[in-house]
Amino acid sequence: MFLLYAKDPSRGRYHPIDWSTGAVVLNRIHATLFSAEQAARIKGDIPELEKANPGWRFQLRKTN
DSSP: OEEEEEEOTTOSSOEEEETTTTEEOSSGGGSOEEOHHHHHHHHHHHHHHHHHSTTOEEEEEEOO
8 A cells, every 4th residue: 555745845744645635634544545556557647746736746655
């Protein structure tokens, strides 16, 4: 399982994302989990996400 993390220009840390609302969440329990197949598709979209959101950085991270 994977989580999508984002960092906006005003924050120093990455935080997980709730994919359904597009919101950065502080607690991982509210973040959207992705399967390996979904994560592979999202990984290919990260450059587009960063282009559409200047200054933002995105990462996919494997959960324990």
